[in-house]
Amino acid sequence: MLKKKRYILLAIVAVVAFVLVNLPASTASRLRLAIGSQFLPFFGLARFSQDVAGSTADLALSKSELIRQNELLRRENEQLKAVALQANQFAQENARLSQQVGWQAKMPWRMKAAHVVLRDPANWWSTVQIDVGSQQGIEPNMPVMAIDGLVGRITAVGLTRSQVVLIGDPNCRVAAYVENEARDNGVTGDSSPLERELVELNYLGRNAVIKPGHRVLTSNMGGNYPSGIPVGVIVDARQVDYGLSTEARVKLFAKLGSLEEVWVITQWSR
Amino acid sequence: MGHHPMVTMNPLNTFLILLTAFVVVFVQSASGRLLGTQLDLLPALMVYATLTTGIPTVAALALCGGLWLDSLSANPLGISVLPLAAIGFVLSLRRDLLLGEQSFAQFVLGLMASFAAPTATLLMMLTAGKNPLTGWGTWWQIAIMMLAGGIATPLFFKFFGALAKTFKYQELSSPSFRPDREIRRGRN
Numbered sequence: 459m460l461k462k463k464r465y466i467l468l469a470i471v472a473v474v475a476f477v478l479v480n481l482p483a484s485t486a487s488r489l490r491l492a493i494g495s496q497f498l499p500f501f502g503l504a505r506f507s508q509d510v511a512g513s514t515a516d517l518a519l520s521k522s523e524l525i526r527q528n529e530l531l532r533r534e535n536e537q538l539k540a541v542a543l544q545a546n547q548f549a550q551e552n553a554r555l556s557q558q559v560g561w562q563a564k565m566p567w568r569m570k571a572a573h574v575v576l577r578d579p580a581n582w583w584s585t586v587q588i589d590v591g592s593q594q595g596i597e598p599n600m601p602v603m604a605i606d607g608l609v610g611r612i613t614a615v616g617l618t619r620s621q622v623v624l625i626g627d628p629n630c631r632v633a634a635y636v637e638n639e640a641r642d643n644g645v646t647g648d649s650s651p652l653e654r655e656l657v658e659l660n661y662l663g664r665n666a667v668i669k670p671g672h673r674v675l676t677s678n679m680g681g682n683y684p685s686g687i688p689v690g691v692i693v694d695a696r697q698v699d700y701g702l703s704t705e706a707r708v709k710l711f712a713k714l715g716s717l718e719e720v721w722v723i724t725q726w727s728r
Numbered sequence: 729m730g731h732h733p734m735v736t737m738n739p740l741n742t743f744l745i746l747l748t749a750f751v752v753v754f755v756q757s758a759s760g761r762l763l764g765t766q767l768d769l770l771p772a773l774m775v776y777a778t779l780t781t782g783i784p785t786v787a788a789l790a791l792c793g794g795l796w797l798d799s800l801s802a803n804p805l806g807i808s809v810l811p812l813a814a815i816g817f818v819l820s821l822r823r824d825l826l827l828g829e830q831s832f833a834q835f836v837l838g839l840m841a842s843f844a845a846p847t848a849t850l851l852m853m854l855t856a857g858k859n860p861l862t863g864w865g866t867w868w869q870i871a872i873m874m875l876a877g878g879i880a881t882p883l884f885f886k887f888f889g890a891l892a893k894t895f896k897y898q899e900l901s902s903p904s905f906r907p908d909r910e911i912r913r914g915r916n
Contacts (some may be wrong), residue, residue, distance in 0.1 A: 468787075478805050481806075576800055579766055628860065651863050652869075715761065
C-alpha cells in the first residue's frame with residue numbers, strides 16, 4: 459500500500475514538473491514572477507542588512523578620515539562641474555552643426571538607478587535580480603550598465619523587480635567594436651563557468667588587427683544597446699575556423715562578481 | 729534501528745522543512761559565490777526529509793523547493809523539481825537499510841545527492857536544447873557543491889533534532905521500580 463502511494467506521488471510530481479517545463483514562455487514567465495514574489499519581504503530584508511552593514515562601516519571611520527574624504531569629493535565635484543560645462547558647450551555646438559547639416563539630433567540617455575538584490579542560484583546561468591520593475595518604467599531588453607561599463611540587459615520584468623541577464627551568459631550577445639584603426643566589429647560570446655569577467659569576442663574579420671589593451675565598446679548594431687558603452691579590454695586574440703575569422707578574449711570593465719549598484723538605460727537615440 | 733525524534737509525520741514538521749527550504753533558496757541567492765561556486769543545499773535538505781519524514785513531505789519539498797529555486801534563476805521553470813523528487817524517492821525505497829543516524833552516512837548521502845541533483849538538472853537542460861554555461865569549471869563547481877551538501881546534511885539533522893527537542897514533549901523515562909518484582913522481606 460505504502461509503495462503504491464509512493465509511486466502515485468512520484469507520478470503526480472513528474473506530471474506537474476513536465477507540465478511546468480512545457481508551459482508557453484509567457485505563461486511560464488508570469489508564473490515565475492508570481493512564485494518569485496513570495497520572496498518580496500526578504501528583498502527588503504536583504505536591502506536593510508546591506509544598509510546596516512554600510513552604516514556600521516561608516517561608524518568605524520574616524521572624523522579626520524571623513525573630513526579628508528569630504529575634501530577629496532569637493533575637489534572632484536568642482537573638476538566634474540568644469541568638465542560638464544565644457545561638454546555642454548560641445549553638445550550645443552554639435553546640435554547646431556547637426557541642424558545645419560540636417561542630421562537627426564541625438565537624445566541624451568535617460569537612466570534609472572537600481573540595486574542588485576539577488577544572484578542566480580544556478581551555476582550555469584549568469585543573471586541577477588534588481589529592485590526596479592514595471593512600476594519604475596522598466597521594460598524587457600533595456601540595457602543595464604555599471605559605473606565601469608556594460609553589465610547586460612533586462613530579460614524579465616515584474617512590478618517591483620527585474621531580471622538582468624549578464625554579459626557572458628549564453629542568452630546575452632552584444633554587438634561590439636574594437637577601438638583600433640579599422641573599428642572591427644564582433645559579437646560577445648560566453649564566459650567560462652569560473653571566470654565570469656572574461657568573455658569571448660567572436661566573428662571578427664580574419665585580417666583584424668587586434669592587440670591586447672585595445673578597448674571594446676558597444677556598436678549599436680542590432681539596436682539593442684546605445685553605441686559607445688565601454689565593454690572591456692582585449693586580453694588576447696587568435697585565428698579560428700581555419701583562419702577564416704578571429705576570436706578575442708575580453709576582460710570586462712564591470713565587476714560582475716561584486717555588482718551592487720547598476721543603471722538601467724530607459725531611453726536613448728537608436 | 730532507532731527512530732529519529734522527528735520521524736513521525738506531522739504538519740508542523742513539514743512546515744518547518746518547507747520554511748527551511750524557502751530560507752535556504754533565498755540565502756544561497758543573496759550570498760556571493762564560494763570558490764567560484766553558487767552552493768545548493770536543497771539536495772542535503774531532501775536527504776534529511778527522506779530519512780525522517782513521509783513521502784508527502786518529500787513530494788512537497790521537491791515541488792516547492794524546485795519551483796522556488798527556478799523562480800529566482802534562469803532555469804526553465806520546474807526543471808529542478810524532478811531531480812529532487814528522484815533523489816527523495818530513490819532514498820525512500822531503501823530508507824530502512826540506510827544508517828540514517830550515523831553522521832558519516834549522512835555526509836555520504838548528502839555528497840551523493842549534491843552530485844546527482846545538479847548533474848541531472850544539467851543533463852535535462854541539455855536534452856531540452858537549452859544552452860547552459862558549462863565547461864571544465866563545471867566539474868569544479870559540482871565538486872564544491874558536493875562537499876558543501878555533504879557537510880550540510882549532518883548539520884540539518886542536528887538543527888532539526890534541536891528543534892524537535894525544543895518543540896516536542898520529552899518522553900518520560902520509565903522508572904526501574906516495578907511492584908511485581910518487589911522483593912518482600914521478613915516473615916509472612
